[in-house]
Amino acid sequence: EWGKFEGVYYKDLQTDSKVQKDFMLEMAKLLNTYMTDQCQGKVKVVDFHHPHQLQEMMGDCLTVDAIPRDLHQVLSDCKETLKYCVKTGHPHFLNQLSTGLDPVGVAGEWLTAAVNTNMFTFEVGSVFVLMEDIILRKMRSFIGWKEDGDGIFTPGGTISNIYALMLARHRKFPNIKEEGMYCGQKMVVYTSAQSHFSIKKAAIILGIGMNNVCCIPCDERGKMKVDVLEREIQRTLSDGGVPLMVNATCGTTVLAAYDPVDKIADICQKNGIWLHVDGAWGGSALLSKKYKYLLQGVERCDSMTWNPHKMMGVPLQCSAILVRNSGELQSANALCADYLYQTDKFYDVTYDTGDKSIQCGRHNDVFKLWLMWRSKGDNGFEDSINKIFHLSRYLEEKVKQRENFTLVTNEVEGPSVSFWYEPPQLIGQNLSPTERRNILSKVAPKIKESMTLKGNMMLAYQPLGDLPNFFRIAISNPRLSESSLDWVLDEIERLSKD
Numbered sequence: 001e002w003g004k005f006e007g008v009y010y011k012d013l014q015t016d017s018k019v020q021k022d023f024m025l026e027m028a029k030l031l032n033t034y035m036t037d038q039c040q041g042k043v044k045v046v047d048f049h050h051p052h053q054l055q056e057m058m059g060d061c062l063t064v065d066a067i068p069r070d071l072h073q074v075l076s077d078c079k080e081t082l083k084y085c086v087k088t089g090h091p092h093f094l095n096q097l098s099t100g101l102d103p104v105g106v107a108g109e110w111l112t113a114a115v116n117t118n119m120f121t122f123e124v125g126s127v128f129v130l131m132e133d134i135i136l137r138k139m140r141s142f143i144g145w146k147e148d149g150d151g152i153f154t155p156g157g158t159i160s161n162i163y164a165l166m167l168a169r170h171r172k173f174p175n176i177k178e179e180g181m182y183c184g185q186k187m188v189v190y191t192s193a194q195s196h197f198s199i200k201k202a203a204i205i206l207g208i209g210m211n212n213v214c215c216i217p218c219d220e221r222g223k224m225k226v227d228v229l230e231r232e233i234q235r236t237l238s239d240g241g242v243p244l245m246v247n248a249t250c251g252t253t254v255l256a257a258y259d260p261v262d263k264i265a266d267i268c269q270k271n272g273i274w275l276h277v278d279g280a281w282g283g284s285a286l287l288s289k290k291y292k293y294l295l296q297g298v299e300r301c302d303s304m305t306w307n308p309h310k311m312m313g314v315p316l317q318c319s320a321i322l323v324r325n326s327g328e329l330q331s332a333n334a335l336c337a338d339y340l341y342q343t344d345k346f347y348d349v350t351y352d353t354g355d356k357s358i359q360c361g362r363h364n365d366v367f368k369l370w371l372m373w374r375s376k377g378d379n380g381f382e383d384s385i386n387k388i389f390h391l392s393r394y395l396e397e398k399v400k401q402r403e404n405f406t407l408v409t410n411e412v413e414g415p416s417v418s419f420w421y422e423p424p425q426l427i428g429q430n431l432s433p434t435e436r437r438n439i440l441s442k443v444a445p446k447i448k449e450s451m452t453l454k455g456n457m458m459l460a461y462q463p464l465g466d467l468p469n470f471f472r473i474a475i476s477n478p479r480l481s482e483s484s485l486d487w488v489l490d491e492i493e494r495l496s497k498d
């Protein structure tokens with residue numbers, strides 16, 4: 001298929017523009033076929049092999065050594081690699097919060113790679129720095145903040161959450177930037193028991209300590225109990241501690257529950273505590289007039305994490321930390337390295353945004369989002385979010401109607417549906433609650449193993465607190481159809497019989 005590349009090497013790419021053009025066109029064709037086939041469901045979701053098997057099967061394809069391979073081999077290596085990749089744009093890939101393959105987003109990522117520049121200064125980030133500014137303003141406007149404010153794209157939701165806690169700490173204890181954690185006062189962070197683990201990671205990294213993350217219990221829907229939050233804050237105060245930040249999760253990782261932001265904001269305002277909203281999963285509901293009520297009160301927060309690489313379908317990765325007040329990111333992070341952020345440059349250096357970041361070099365994560373926004377508009381994104389929610393409500397209804405399927409929570413908020421499947425062979429057996437629970441907790445892992453080995457779909461499963469393992473189907477791919485979701489439920493039943 002790529003005969004003309006036999007005996008043609010890397011060095012030839014650099015000297016012969018026709019070789020480079022032919023090589024790039026072949027690569028584009030290969031990737032386009034890869035994307036189209038999976039989005040149309042023409043290939044398996046995964047061709048799973050255990051790590052040692054994959055190592056054996058790929059053999060020489062995995063080795064790097066002193067010998068250059070020709071471009072025929074390089075293209076074949078790419079084709080071979082794609083064979084074993086999980087097809088995350090496949091309609092039956094429902095394993096993660098980020099699913100689907102948006103062609104404009106992918107094109108944006110290609111352009112980003114071809115430009116290969118850094119975001120730290122305007123002199124090299126150029127037009128992308130302007131796009132970042134425009135998109136961050138746009139996102140802030142959906143939060144409901146007016147002109148002021150700040151933000152930055154980060155390498156994922158965990159890092160965005162770390163930024164939030166760092167800013168909360170900097171506002172209360174600005175000296176820590178220079179003096180370190182000398183203050184000897186216990187700082188406490190509050191978050192729901194079902195929030196993402198990154199809040200604890202942030203506490204570890206920032207020297208606050210994970211034992212000083214107070215996990216507030218949730219109600220049966222997975223929402224933080226605000227009366228307990230209030231009591232815990234009072235307990236910290238009477239123990240002489242400092243309540244530093246409350247994290248309100250909008251779209252928990254498993255149940256997609258939304259903490260009541262407005263009520264939490266009242267408590268934070270009364271006690272002078274930084275309010276962060278972790279909207280990594282559920283923040284995109286702000287784009288929908290129909291579903292933005294889920295984040296009611298969000299405009300009162302001090303910072304918000306929002307991951308367009310989840311519900312907005314932007315290729316990984318694309319996460320923003322958005323901050324209500326301008327100047328705080330800069331104040332917390334600026335070191336004014338004079339080899340990079342010279343103040344005597346000939347242009348407006350306020351566009352050198354890098355010093356407010358915790359990184360030095362920073363990837364351009366905004367272009368693909370900007371390009372998608374240009375091609376879809378606010379309306380296109382709103383339609384996608386509404387479709388995602390519609391599909392999840394459809395799936396919820398189907399799970400309710402089916403025998404042997406039980407929803408984990410009867411009031412689903414975000415677009416994730418969690419449920420147990422109880423195979424018919426279990427029903428009617430005379431089992432104690434503990435026996436039943438133990439058997440039930442083995443069902444989802446077993447069915448997951450079967451589906452992965454068969455390769456025709458991927459779903460997530462997990463326990464939650466005392467609840468035994470259950471399936472979670474998170475919908476973030478607006479190209480899914482109702483019939484593909486019906487097929488997934490049918491397939492769970494079929495697999496349980498094997």
Ligand code: ABU
Binds near residue numbers: 097
């Ligand atoms: N950061 C949470 C990702 C979890 C998931 O995709 O399943």
